[in-house]
Amino acid sequence: MDFSDPITAALIGAAATVLTALVQLRYSWRRELKDRERGQPITKKTRRGPVIAVFVLLIAAGAGGFFLSQYVMSLIDEDRESLRSEVKSRLSEISASAARLEQARLIERGDIESNALRAEAQRRGEEGVAASVLVGPCRPESGAKAEAKSQCSEQTAVRIAVCASVPAAAAVRDVWLYTRIEGSTQSWADSRVQAGQDTGHAKFLEHAFERPDGDMAKQVCHAFINWSGEKSRVARILVKYTPSAPIGVVGASNK
Numbered sequence: 001m002d003f004s005d006p007i008t009a010a011l012i013g014a015a016a017t018v019l020t021a022l023v024q025l026r027y028s029w030r031r032e033l034k035d036r037e038r039g040q041p042i043t044k045k046t047r048r049g050p051v052i053a054v055f056v057l058l059i060a061a062g063a064g065g066f067f068l069s070q071y072v073m074s075l076i077d078e079d080r081e082s083l084r085s086e087v088k089s090r091l092s093e094i095s096a097s098a099a100r101l102e103q104a105r106l107i108e109r110g111d112i113e114s115n116a117l118r119a120e121a122q123r124r125g126e127e128g129v130a131a132s133v134l135v136g137p138c139r140p141e142s143g144a145k146a147e148a149k150s151q152c153s154e155q156t157a158v159r160i161a162v163c164a165s166v167p168a169a170a171a172v173r174d175v176w177l178y179t180r181i182e183g184s185t186q187s188w189a190d191s192r193v194q195a196g197q198d199t200g201h202a203k204f205l206e207h208a209f210e211r212p213d214g215d216m217a218k219q220v221c222h223a224f225i226n227w228s229g230e231k232s233r234v235a236r237i238l239v240k241y242t243p244s245a246p247i248g249v250v251g252a253s254n255k
Contacts, residue, residue: 121243131164132236157227170241182232201228
């Protein structure tokens, strides 16, 4: 065992004292036995010799036991400190592992949410964003009712913008155009038209355009005119786009 210097010196001293006391005790007993064989009287000094030796032996044994117990306690303290340090180290490792696991969980959760949002944005872009507006019949500012039809023309009709809001970073892929008479039961699929197509004194103009709609969105618009003096029309657009793409001016293709 690895003893410290003070404990080693104390143990050596105690061992030497015990050994000296044992030698002296043995020598006194042999001397006393020889005196008894010769018939010599045993004095008090001779009788006290073994007692003193035993007393010294007890003191040495007590000192040795004390220092040995101190050494054992020091070993226990060292083991306790070592165990405490190891526990702290393990707790630190567990805390670090828990932090890494939590960070990984947050990153994974963020990835899942981002993927879900991306998939939702992709789905919305594929399905398209629709907008519609009701455009009333042409009404000239002045003139008799009989002259209303002759006064309404494509050049004098009011232009109405039909706008659908999409993400600001989206790239518009296509703009589909629809129009039908107000109250008609015709389906939108059967009401699709081309830009510039005359649908009975009403049409969409040739090109779509964009305009800002706050920081996160923009509006994709298509102008519509109705120069019919009798019928109201519903104009509808369906904008299909690709999310998270650079903003650009729409070159609308109407299939």
